[in-house]
Amino acid sequence: MKTLRPALLAAAVLSLAACVPQTPYERFQSGEVLRGIAWKPGVTPTVATRQRTDCEVKAVNDVPANAQVRSTPSYAMPSQTVCNRVGGQAFCNTYGGGVQGGQTYSVDVNADLRQRVYRQCLADKGFQIVDLRPCPDGVTPQPQSDSQRLPRLGANACYRVYPNGLVGYLPG
Known part of the structure; x- marks a missing residue:
């Protein structure tokens, strides 16, 4: 029974570790597809973030929690x-x-309607909702800076997260 205890402890630690949220880099490494990304080509990431936040605030104000x-x-x-x-x-x-x-x-009961208002606001501002797959090995897009405008995405668009947390996009 004593030899079983370390194995049980290791299993418990590993199962708890699975509950810890992954970093963006770990999610990229695991091959996770980024789903439902609000993307607006031609603006800087700062402008896109501000406009997404405006839409979040509008949705919360127009459709409060119930x-x-x-x-x-x-x-x-x-x-x-x-x-x-x-x-x-x-x-x-x-x-x-x-x-x-x-x-x-x-x-x-208002959560679905609030999400629809948010997405409608994004569409009115020129955003599109996209899914981005991770770039394959050997494809290394340059990390996006806050001053660069977001590119128009094609059918083969992909993303890469670097260990330092910076993200690069390949327009495809």
Whole structure:
């Protein structure tokens, strides 16, 4: 049993490590496709960030959160008592009984509408929603600087995150 403890400890540590958010570089290394990126060619990253933030604020102001408390269905299970007579005594056992379900949770019923307002605002400002795949090995686009304008993306566009956190885009 003593030899099993280190293995269990290692498994527990590894399972907890899996819960830690990955850095952008680690996500790139794992081959993760960046999905739903708001992209606007021809502007600097600073301008794009400012316009995305404007759209986030607009969506929150136009469609505020509306949290509603709900509960899952519940049902009562009947109990059953079974008695047996042994000699002059009766022995009874009760089985079942209790309530299942009925957990409460909250949901923002405006979340989907707020997301649609956000995306509509982005489209009005000239953004497109794109997915970017990681660049293959050997393809090393230059890191994007804040003063460079974002390129127009083609069908083979890709991204690369460098160990220092800088990101490069290949227009494709």
